[in-house]
Amino acid sequence: MNEPPAKRTKEIKCYASALGNCSHIQSEEHYISRSFFSNNMITVEGQKWLNGKTKTVSYKKVGLKILCEYHNNLLHPIDTAIAGVGRKIDALLEKQIKRSHLPRGIPWKKDIYEINGFVFEQWMIKAVVGCMFENENLRWHQDNSNASSPPIEILQAQFGLTKLKYPMGLYQVMGVGEQFQNEQRAGIVHLSHIETKGVVGALVNFRNLQFLMYLHNEPDLGIFESWNGTTFGTGYNEPVYRPTEFTFATKGMISSILKFDWQSSPINLP
Numbered sequence: 230m231n232e233p234p235a236k237r238t239k240e241i242k243c244y245a246s247a248l249g250n251c252s253h254i255q256s257e258e259h260y261i262s263r264s265f266f267s268n269n270m271i272t273v274e275g276q277k278w279l280n281g282k283t284k285t286v287s288y289k290k291v292g293l294k295i296l297c298e299y300h301n302n303l304l305h306p307i308d309t310a311i312a313g314v315g316r317k318i319d320a321l322l323e324k325q326i327k328r329s330h331l332p333r334g335i336p337w338k339k340d341i342y343e344i345n346g347f348v349f350e351q352w353m354i355k356a357v358v359g360c361m362f363e364n365e366n367l368r369w370h371q372d373n374s375n376a377s378s379p380p381i382e383i384l385q386a387q388f389g390l391t392k393l394k395y396p397m398g399l400y401q402v403m404g405v406g407e408q409f410q411n412e413q414r415a416g417i418v419h420l421s422h423i424e425t426k427g428v429v430g431a432l433v434n435f436r437n438l439q440f441l442m443y444l445h446n447e448p449d450l451g452i453f454e455s456w457n458g459t460t461f462g463t464g465y466n467e468p469v470y471r472p473t474e475f476t477f478a479t480k481g482m483i484s485s486i487l488k489f490d491w492q493s494s495p496i497n498l499p
């Protein structure tokens with residue numbers, strides 16, 4: 230007697246499938262961790278130079294069926310780590326505001342906060358890749374693949390198997406003397422290549438710190454505007470590759486230093 234053919238399981242969508250070991254359970258991935266949100270809302274923009282469509286989303290709406298359960302679970306330590314980063318920056322900003330109200334001449338000891346730069350990059354990649362699913366027209370410049378199959382070296386860096394190689398990685402994009410805004414903002418804007426319109430990275434506003442997450446292997450970043458409208462590129466402000474520290478001052482004195490540690494390793498997710 231012939232056995233009936235095994236019932237086909239519903240196709241699992243997982244953008245990390247190239248890494249292997251996918252489970253047969255679909256999960257919903259919150260591609261942007263809760264700690265990224267200020268006021269529970271963030272702005273996600275489409276390609277900066279194409280149609281520039283802006284979308285504001287709330288935390289509840291950023292869950293998408295884009296990873297299998299196995300790969301989604303692997304990413305949890307990154308969310309936990311980034312929540313810690315958010316708390317450090319919140320504490321730092323709170324202290325700076327308090328100090329700005331102190332009478333002049335009262336001394337303080339500057340605070341030092343440290344962040345693992347590569348783990349921050351892992352989280353950035355996760356957010357940038359996840360946001361691509363919000364706009365079905367977005368494709369990767371690197372190999373013209375769509376959102377559901379990111380270039381392998383980007384996936385490997387996201388899961389901590391390798392580190393991104395220059396010029397890929399995190400850049401600080403704040404102009405000289407650019408002030409931190411007190412108004413809390415958070416957002417992600419994809420940047421596209423001028424010819425192919427493919428995604429080469431994204432501008433990310435994290436607690437009003439401005440970053441470029443560059444995910445393309447050509448060293449020419451071109452000319453672009455930061456989230457705050459400052460122009461970057463040859464002849465303009467220079468983006469700083471893997472910044473080592475941000476200094477926060479008030480009343481002409483340093484209040485805190487936020488250090489990015491680039492000696493540690495990324496979180497290796499098997």
Ligand SMILES: [Zn+2]
Pocket residue numbers: 243244245246250251252296297298299300
């Ligand atoms: Zn998977």
